[in-house]
């Protein structure tokens with residue numbers, strides 16, 4: 558029998574607080590046919606590059622690493638960058654996307670937890686997205702879709718472990734709220750990015 562999730566659990570609080578934005582984002586991305594062809598998928602990858610660049614500072618934050626000792630190894634920024642190279646995204650666009658991502662400053666560790674939740678959670682949806690990428694574009698975890706690869710322990714196990722750490726933290730209401738606001742901020746950042754760079758036909762401006 559499946560155990561019911563603890564409604565007070567931090568991970569449940571984050572999931573419930575971001576569910577609406579996630580649903581909207583998910584629909585918006587799929588409406589834009591991200592896997593229709595190489596050009597569409599390039600836009601999707603650039604969105605991932607901005608997200609992972611913005612979140613990268615959290616993976617190296619000392620306070621976060623004290624709470625989650627292996628988090629540094631979970632960063633997927635390098636894999637996203639390799640995917641960008643595989644798909645021949647021009648270097649100047651990659652640099653521009655990294656500049657945009659780096660504009661975010663996430664110094665507060667509770668905000669960092671929220672960003673981590675959003676970025677780590679996106680590995681779950683990636684299972685489904687990877688199937689589309691394989692079927693439509695012939696890419697794989699070894700080429701072009703490296704950032705969608707499952708963790709060696711398996712996606713579900715990895716996510717369960719991550720949530721268990723989140724749920725073991727002792728946080729007050731304000732700290733939980735700071736994390737939720739940051740998780741939402743990460744989703745909003747992606748939503749804006751999707752509208753800016755995934756709508757094919759819009760004029761591209763680098764730098």
Ligand code: HEM
Nearest residue numbers: 572582583586587674675676677678679681682743744747
């Ligand atoms: C078209 C794009 C997307 C689709 C179709 C999608 C789909 C999904 C699905 C099906 C799940 C649940 C998987 C499961 O429970 O086994 C999920 C979870 C999640 N996704 Fe997405 N996703 C998309 C994009 C994103 C993006 C861009 C982000 C981050 C900005 C994101 C963040 C999350 C998070 C945080 C969870 C975990 C929710 C939880 O707490 O259980 N997703 N996604």
